[in-house]
Amino acid sequence: MAAANALLGVALREATQRKLQRFSELRGKPVAAGEFWDIVAITAADEKQELAYKQQLSEKLKKKELPLGVQYHVFVDPAGAKIGNGGSTLCALRCLEKLYGDKWNSFTILLIHSGGYSQRLPNASALGKIFTALPFAFSIFSTTPKCSGNTSCIIQSILDSGCSVATGSVVEYSRLGPNVSVGENCVVSGCSVITEAVLPADSFVCSLSLKMNGYLKYSTMAFGVQDNLKRNVKTLSDIKLLQFFGVCFLSCLNIWNLKVTEELFSGNKTCLSLWNARIFPACSSLSDSVTTSLKMLNAVRNKSPFSLNKYKLLSIEEMLIYKDVEDMITYREQIFLEITLN
Known part of the structure; x- marks a missing residue:
């Protein structure tokens, strides 16, 4: 069992490295059809979180840290009681329909739910878990x-x-x-x-x-x-x-x-x-x-x-x-x- 788990761990690391390498090749470059998602949509819990996400997306695009030619959107959940991932998904789909009409269902869309306040990881609470630093940066x-x-x-x-x-x-x-x-x-x-x-x-x-x-x-x-x-x-x-x-x-x-x-x-x-x-x-x-x-x-x-x-x-x-x-x-x-x- 231990040997099998070790092999699985190696396989996962290698797969992750391949994906990171592939993503690195796409960063800062216009992507061709089928190379990446057509639309990346991120959900936010409230308007302040929405603003934080939009500002960080803007900075990352300016630094060419994301693939170009992709439509990036941030959709805020409605005010009031929490609606969960299911409700947030429906709200995001409605926003996409308003933006793109009937064409939206022909796109390849990545929907990322990131509307929580990260009480288990408070250093990500202010600017969002979706933008949490990973140990690939430098000092x-x-x-x-x-x-x-x-x-x-x-x-x-x-x-x-x-x-x-x-x-x-x-x-x-x-x-x-x-x-x-x-x-x-x-x-x-x-x-x-x-x-x-x-x-x-x-x-x-x-x-x-x-x-x-x-x-x-x-x-x-x-x-x-x-x-x-x-x-x-x-x-x-x-x-x-x-x-x-x-x-x-x-x-x-x-x-x-x-x-x-x-x-x-x-x-x-x-x-x-x-x-x-x-x-x-x-x-x-x-x-x-x-x-x-x-x-x-x-x-x-x-x-x-x-x-x-x-x-x-x-x-x-x-x-x-x-x-x-x-x-x-x-x-x-x-x-x-x-x-x-x-």
């Missing part, structure tokens, strides 16, 4: 960073030679300074850490740009990779059942000097979870945002007080409402340009 180092063999994954990031990234960790779209240490099995996304910092093992740290009352702000979600953001309770008295970095959430609130009230949570007050808990500070700079969230994370690990009372606090749910897609894409583009120019 730049001032010399050679201290990475643990080949088992850490650095994707389109700029790392100083003095920083260290431990086994099993993923760093994407980030800048890490000389005195930054990333522990094992971490995910670091969209961050800028220029001061001395230690990211404990099994940390998830992801920064988002926000537009609040016309001003650019930043907020960084930080928790444990094993934390269940979807787990929820119905009453405030039950929030002790939630865990943050493996610690009782009620104990964490005491460490952060936060009171247990309904105002602690955004959205549905009978569905209380880490997803809608207002615990992440909004800051004026990206680096301050990361530093502050790491302090609250390390306060929990060290069981030392760190008051969050003086900050404007947001939930992940609210971060996605306030997200500034354009600024996040610009930040990634700046890193991309710096890498390619070097």
Whole structure:
């Protein structure tokens, strides 16, 4: 059985490599009939997600990262209750019929359902799972960073030679300074850490740009990779059942000097979870945002007080409402340009 599974794994890897190679040959070139889909349609959960997808598609076409001569569309699900993949498919077909009339059923169409908020992979929540980075990108180092063999994954990031990234960790779209240490099995996304910092093992740290009352702000979600953001309770008295970095959430609130009230949570007050808990500070700079969230994370690990009372606090749910897609894409583009120019 083990030998058969190993052979299957090899076959799958080889098949994937062939497909990636074939796709690479099509990128940035006009495709002939039958070489690729005539239409690629992506579904989005709401208008903000639709905008994010359209902007990223535009950037990818500009960089010639996608096949040319194909019609790319983003169709947003109707507002209100979730309609599932089946309902989303019907809505997309209706949109195609409006655009192409009776001709649409003669096209070869790739329909990609990407309307979720990715609570299991929050670093993809803001810009969408469909645009999640895969480990085929590249990074730049001032010399050679201290990475643990080949088992850490650095994707389109700029790392100083003095920083260290431990086994099993993923760093994407980030800048890490000389005195930054990333522990094992971490995910670091969209961050800028220029001061001395230690990211404990099994940390998830992801920064988002926000537009609040016309001003650019930043907020960084930080928790444990094993934390269940979807787990929820119905009453405030039950929030002790939630865990943050493996610690009782009620104990964490005491460490952060936060009171247990309904105002602690955004959205549905009978569905209380880490997803809608207002615990992440909004800051004026990206680096301050990361530093502050790491302090609250390390306060929990060290069981030392760190008051969050003086900050404007947001939930992940609210971060996605306030997200500034354009600024996040610009930040990634700046890193991309710096890498390619070097």
